[in-house]
Amino acid sequence: MSTPDTSGSATAAVPVGAALALADDALVLSHRLGEWAGSAPVLEEEVALANIALDLLGQARVLLSLVGDEDELAYLREERSFRNVQLVEQPNGDFAHTIARQLYFSTYQHLLYARLASGDGPFAGLAAKAVKEVAYHRDHAEHWTLRLGDGTPESHERMSRACEALWRYTGELFQPVEGLDVDHAALESAWLESVADVLGRATLAVPSGPRTGAWSAGAGRQGLHTEPFGRMLAEMQHLHRSHPGASW
Amino acid sequence: MTAVTAGTAGSAGTAGGAGTIGAADAAAVEAAAHEAVFDAAVAADERIEPRDWMPEAYRASLVRQIAQHAHSEIIGMQPEANWITRAPSLRRKAILMAKVQDEAGHGLYLYSAAETLGTSRDELLDKLHSGRQKYSSIFNYPTLTWADVGAIGWLVDGAAITNQVPLCRCSYGPYARAMVRVCKEESFHQRQGYEALLALSNGTEAQHAMAQDAVNRWWWPSLMMFGPPDDESTHTAQAMAWKIKRHSNDELRQRFVDIAAPQADALGLTLPDPDLRWNEERGHYDFGPIDWTEFWDVLKGNGPCNDQRLSKRRQAHEDGAWVREAAAAHAEKHTGGNNGKAQA
Numbered sequence: 001m002s003t004p005d006t007s008g009s010a011t012a013a014v015p016v017g018a019a020l021a022l023a024d025d026a027l028v029l030s031h032r033l034g035e036w037a038g039s040a041p042v043l044e045e046e047v048a049l050a051n052i053a054l055d056l057l058g059q060a061r062v063l064l065s066l067v068g069d070e071d072e073l074a075y076l077r078e079e080r081s082f083r084n085v086q087l088v089e090q091p092n093g094d095f096a097h098t099i100a101r102q103l104y105f106s107t108y109q110h111l112l113y114a115r116l117a118s119g120d121g122p123f124a125g126l127a128a129k130a131v132k133e134v135a136y137h138r139d140h141a142e143h144w145t146l147r148l149g150d151g152t153p154e155s156h157e158r159m160s161r162a163c164e165a166l167w168r169y170t171g172e173l174f175q176p177v178e179g180l181d182v183d184h185a186a187l188e189s190a191w192l193e194s195v196a197d198v199l200g201r202a203t204l205a206v207p208s209g210p211r212t213g214a215w216s217a218g219a220g221r222q223g224l225h226t227e228p229f230g231r232m233l234a235e236m237q238h239l240h241r242s243h244p245g246a247s248w
Numbered sequence: 249m250t251a252v253t254a255g256t257a258g259s260a261g262t263a264g265g266a267g268t269i270g271a272a273d274a275a276a277v278e279a280a281a282h283e284a285v286f287d288a289a290v291a292a293d294e295r296i297e298p299r300d301w302m303p304e305a306y307r308a309s310l311v312r313q314i315a316q317h318a319h320s321e322i323i324g325m326q327p328e329a330n331w332i333t334r335a336p337s338l339r340r341k342a343i344l345m346a347k348v349q350d351e352a353g354h355g356l357y358l359y360s361a362a363e364t365l366g367t368s369r370d371e372l373l374d375k376l377h378s379g380r381q382k383y384s385s386i387f388n389y390p391t392l393t394w395a396d397v398g399a400i401g402w403l404v405d406g407a408a409i410t411n412q413v414p415l416c417r418c419s420y421g422p423y424a425r426a427m428v429r430v431c432k433e434e435s436f437h438q439r440q441g442y443e444a445l446l447a448l449s450n451g452t453e454a455q456h457a458m459a460q461d462a463v464n465r466w467w468w469p470s471l472m473m474f475g476p477p478d479d480e481s482t483h484t485a486q487a488m489a490w491k492i493k494r495h496s497n498d499e500l501r502q503r504f505v506d507i508a509a510p511q512a513d514a515l516g517l518t519l520p521d522p523d524l525r526w527n528e529e530r531g532h533y534d535f536g537p538i539d540w541t542e543f544w545d546v547l548k549g550n551g552p553c554n555d556q557r558l559s560k561r562r563q564a565h566e567d568g569a570w571v572r573e574a575a576a577a578h579a580e581k582h583t584g585g586n587n588g589k590a591q592a
Binding site: 148 | 322325326329332333334335336337338339340341342345346348349352353355356359369394444447448451452454455560563564567568569570571572573574575577578579581582
């Protein structure tokens with residue numbers, strides 16, 4: 001399958017593109033965090049990273065189910081049909097890269113869900129529940145950013161490199177998404193302020209490079225992804241696709 | 249049991265105030281008194297608590313057992329984590345991630361229980377990484393297909409529960425209480441494994457074959473999880489006398505076979521033992537001989553995944569060193585030190 005069913009009256013009120021954008025962000029980041037299982041730097045982080053991954057997977061399942069069958073959408077879409085931002089598909093890298101990705105994404109997701117929760121749109125219910133989970137994700141990322149940025153010279157250097165490396169994927173977060181009734185410009189300025197505040201307290205510089213890559217901003221939302229994403233999907237989808245029509 | 253002394257390293261050198269006998273004699277008298285109180289508490293099925301006096305051998309035996317258990321939880325994350333990124337449905341993926349997360353949590357409870365005996369997590373991890381302490385040999389077998397996740401839940405967690413439920417009544421309080429929590433979660437793990445296998449067994453021909461293959465590979469190693477036969481088990485007799493352990497290896501193994509055999513029938517799968525049959529007279533299932541050569545071989549380090557599991561664990565620990573150092577340095581700068589175990 002390539003496009004979800006939009007004909008049913010029960011799903012008519014839900015903007016499909018927006019639902020997929022939110023769902024795919026959560027699904028893909030959850031998958032990446034799941035890759036940490038058994039390799040986290042300390043046992044408490046095994047628990048914390050799995051906890052965040054489970055929250056995100058839960059959000060993805062609710063969102064996908066709003067617009068179709070969750071497994072068909074997760075396992076049978078091709079790469080170009082995924083609507084997640086490129087930030088969340090970036091490989092885990094070292095723990096600093098994972099934390100920088102978490103800081104950038106959870107700050108965005110927290111601001112976005114807080115706005116969606118306060119409205120009366122189709123995602124208000126989900127956002128009201130998810131915003132509490134995401135507040136913890138953001139808090140977790142902030143605390144680790146502070147520890148790594150203001151820890152040892154090595155951790156400072158690693159965190160600094162990670163923040164810079166992922167900076168180019170942050171512009172895309174604020175590309176308007178059809179069906180999401182949010183002021184993206186306001187979202188972006190709130191995000192910049194919040195991230196700059198955390199980085200400052202972590203003794204880290206706000207990266208100065210461009211906030212978009214060689215692809216134009218919004219590429220992930222339009223189905224254009226980076227190389228690592230194809231491999232990630234191949235691994236995620238292969239078993240499901242190897243047994244067409246099977247139940248698990 | 250009431251606290252006799254607050255020491256954790258025995259009572260030597262605490263004698264004082266005895267006018268006519270020497271300090272050494274007084275210490276001996278005191279030790280004997282402590283021992284009597286300890287023995288009486290164990291006999292009365294009371295719990296021994298961290299601040300209570302306990303024989304050094306009891307302490308050492310508990311540390312050995314709790315550490316091995318904790319190590320098994322964290323090494324045991326690996327074979328299942330192997331399938332998180334390939335789980336065939338989002339529901340199964342969520343269940344598997346939650347299960348692997350629980351195992352990390354069990355590791356935390358158990359390392360904390362060991363800490364109440366005066367042994368730190370770092371010290372125990374160091375012993376695991378250097379091969380001086382063991383984890384359950386079952387995790388040295390590979391997870392080759394998705395059905396292995398189901399088979400581990402049903403058989404490995406099933407065997408673990410059979411072993412662990414009696415530990416909820418273990419004489420050492422912190423271990424017993426940790427086991428109550430662990431067992432509640434293990435029973436969810438066992439059910440999800442059974443249910444995942446049932447879905448495969450009732451699924452397509454290929455899925456059924458996958459389930460049968462996994463059960464064929466995991467059955468005998470699961471029986472070995474109860475440890476060597478009673479007449480070859482070095483720790484059982486003393487552990488039972490101290491009420492750390494409540495049943496012998498062979499008793500628990502039989503209990504597990506009696507539970508698993510009818511469940512296999514319900515699953516529509518066979519167990520790979522031609523000698524397995526109900527014995528009316530004994531009121532138990534008879535089962536075939538276990539290949540103890542394989543057991544000792546895997547224990548010695550020659551299993552299919554011994555090197556892989558330990559290398560991955562060491563690698564994760566080494567890769568994480570700079571993170572732990574950063575957390576410790578940050579805590580030192582900002583709170584005057586809270587030993588680097590800072591947690592958001």
